Amino acid sequence: MSFFLLRYRSIIEERINRYNHLCSQESVLCEVMGLTPLASDADEFPSEAQLEHLLHHVQELDSEKTRRMIRLVDTRLRIIELHQLLGVSAVLLFEKNVVEEDPSEFRVSNGTHFVGGNFNRFQGP
Numbered sequence: 799m800s801f802f803l804l805r806y807r808s809i810i811e812e813r814i815n816r817y818n819h820l821c822s823q824e825s826v827l828c829e830v831m832g833l834t835p836l837a838s839d840a841d842e843f844p845s846e847a848q849l850e851h852l853l854h855h856v857q858e859l860d861s862e863k864t865r866r867m868i869r870l871v872d873t874r875l876r877i878i879e880l881h882q883l884l885g886v887s888a889v890l891l892f893e894k895n896v897v898e899e900d901p902s903e904f905r906v907s908n909g910t911h912f913v914g915g916n917f918n919r920f921q922g923p
Contacts, residue, residue, distance in 0.1 A: 810843065817844045820852045827859040831866065832907030866906035874901055 821837045828835045837852055844852075877896050881887065888894040 813844055813846075813849060816849055817852070820849070820856050823856045824852070824859060827856065827863055830905060831859070831863055832905055833859075863906060867901065870904055870906055871901050 817837075821835070824835045824837050827833075836855060874896055877893075881893075881897065888897045
């Protein structure tokens, strides 16, 4: 095979691998945050611009996940402190999930439902 054909194949494989890796990262982040992934199984070969756009999107999702996790952990610690201050223990399922569950297991969605962990609706004034 010619040098150019081998180089072309290398570029194709590299882009497909990058695309698949980014799609996988996006899928994991979206699952944790309760979002729908934007990337789909592309029928066409991804351009460099499309890969850069997807990379930027994944980086934004990761930043948002970090922001939500910080808020979740902070809120969780405040709830635990309030329980200790009031001398009460967790009774409701929600309270038990907040106090006893590992925060990394929580789904940090931005909705108003509680699926393994979401404090947005329960935030005070």
